[in-house]
Amino acid sequence: MSVDNAVPDEDRTGNRYHFDRHTPEYRERFSDITQEMHARCPLAWSDTYGGHWVAAGAREVFELARSADKLSNDHDVTGDGSGYHGISIPAQQSSSAIRGGFLEMDPPDQRHYRQTLNPYLSPAAVNRWVPVIDELVRACLDEKIESGRIDFVDDLANIVPAVLTMAMLGIPLARWTIYNEPTHAAVYTPPDTPQMDHVRELQMQLHHDLAGHLAEIRRSSRPGLIGALTRAEINGRKPDDLELLGVIALIIGGGFDTTTALTAHALEWLGENPAQRQRLSGEREHLLDSATEEFLRFYTPAPGDARTVSQDCEIAGARFKEGDRLWLSWAMANRDPAVFAEPNRIDLARKGNRHHSFGLGIHRCIGSNVARAVFKRMVVQVLDRMPDYVCDPEQTVHYQTIGVIQGMRKLPTTFTPGRRQGPGIEETIGRLQGICDEQRLAEPVTKRTAAARITG
Amino acid sequence: MKVKVDATRCQGHTLCAMIAPRIFELDDEDGHSSPTTEEVPADQEDAVREAVRSCPEQAISIS
Numbered sequence: 084m085s086v087d088n089a090v091p092d093e094d095r096t097g098n099r100y101h102f103d104r105h106t107p108e109y110r111e112r113f114s115d116i117t118q119e120m121h122a123r124c125p126l127a128w129s130d131t132y133g134g135h136w137v138a139a140g141a142r143e144v145f146e147l148a149r150s151a152d153k154l155s156n157d158h159d160v161t162g163d164g165s166g167y168h169g170i171s172i173p174a175q176q177s178s179s180a181i182r183g184g185f186l187e188m189d190p191p192d193q194r195h196y197r198q199t200l201n202p203y204l205s206p207a208a209v210n211r212w213v214p215v216i217d218e219l220v221r222a223c224l225d226e227k228i229e230s231g232r233i234d235f236v237d238d239l240a241n242i243v244p245a246v247l248t249m250a251m252l253g254i255p256l257a258r259w260t261i262y263n264e265p266t267h268a269a270v271y272t273p274p275d276t277p278q279m280d281h282v283r284e285l286q287m288q289l290h291h292d293l294a295g296h297l298a299e300i301r302r303s304s305r306p307g308l309i310g311a312l313t314r315a316e317i318n319g320r321k322p323d324d325l326e327l328l329g330v331i332a333l334i335i336g337g338g339f340d341t342t343t344a345l346t347a348h349a350l351e352w353l354g355e356n357p358a359q360r361q362r363l364s365g366e367r368e369h370l371l372d373s374a375t376e377e378f379l380r381f382y383t384p385a386p387g388d389a390r391t392v393s394q395d396c397e398i399a400g401a402r403f404k405e406g407d408r409l410w411l412s413w414a415m416a417n418r419d420p421a422v423f424a425e426p427n428r429i430d431l432a433r434k435g436n437r438h439h440s441f442g443l444g445i446h447r448c449i450g451s452n453v454a455r456a457v458f459k460r461m462v463v464q465v466l467d468r469m470p471d472y473v474c475d476p477e478q479t480v481h482y483q484t485i486g487v488i489q490g491m492r493k494l495p496t497t498f499t500p501g502r503r504q505g506p507g508i509e510e511t512i513g514r515l516q517g518i519c520d521e522q523r524l525a526e527p528v529t530k531r532t533a534a535a536r537i538t539g
Numbered sequence: 540m541k542v543k544v545d546a547t548r549c550q551g552h553t554l555c556a557m558i559a560p561r562i563f564e565l566d567d568e569d570g571h572s573s574p575t576t577e578e579v580p581a582d583q584e585d586a587v588r589e590a591v592r593s594c595p596e597q598a599i600s601i602s
Contacts, residue, residue: 435592
């Protein structure tokens, strides 16, 4: 098996492009680079990171993402299987590599995991959580509503996805603080810095806490995604702790930073475009869905995934060799003028918006329904309670690079103060814990169909 | 107008049901789509055309 990234011969890669998505320059020149690749080389060979293909065009990304029979997501961390390196380019250091759950697996294992988790994450399953989401958003805004100041990242968009994910996993809600900081910081902190050493310490605490909950749930099951995973049979076997920790880490990684990134960018844009904000608020009944999809398209929080070619083949006009590495850029495909008219403009009412932000094919983001629900409930309450907010561009901090997540660290905002409607976050989380336990909210939709009732 | 969803292509993106909720229903367990009716009422034809255009997997066909 040829997993070393051999440089393909010239004749099967006419298109070459020096592509490095991990540089600050890629973020700054994103539109130009994207435009250039669409015009010149929608599918190109790049010499970076040992050499890999880059798909930037919508047609190419579509065809490739839907060729799971020829492209593998497998991350062989033990080295006794395919030898492939999963969805990251560059690949993780093999000494410390952890398999990224079922996103770094192929069928049938990948399919069995998704079948296990779908009844917790389907639209019908997620709808049951909306009253809980609303209550969390209410509490976040109440913490700040009287002061006239809020950081939409720290005080809202970090908190709600994290607490909800705890609830869905079956981990006590109050533990969200242990999980929140390292999950975001691991994405935006540059490697080989003292700050990263601190992040690694926090990650150790997270893994320690998580391993404790997994062990406890194995002994005595409780509702939630972790309980489902401990009972799951994957291709005839019961996965061990290490494999399940990778799966849970995937759910946490997928559930936190991406929704935060989407919400922060959307709120920043709406702050810069108050007429559009007013329009969205007034016409939300028929604009909220299309606006959500448009923010997803334009800001593409998770900008792409890698694949490994698993057999010699020809796709989208290129000849691939087994072992070739490939980057599928959802973010660049989302700006392809062949599919999206005026792709660099945000149109809240955009039609035919078949964006790629949740991926395509069998690996479509399993949490997409959670992401949409949480995003919409946060935006709607902000529009209602802080309708005149003004962001501070001087204090706004975007991630320096957008190779892994197109995210934001700070979005401080001022607004006309308002009245509190209820208790703050800590008290609310305590009450919601009781509601989760009593009503067994983290059961799958196959066991419990009723929406949460906020009592007491 | 007749509408079909190719179950082998649908991955549960749910855009069709957002655009034409009377015509597409989502499975409770996995969110995958199926038509509520094969024959599309005249007043739903535009919405169904928009759903066809918006499907990320191009799984919906009309005839």
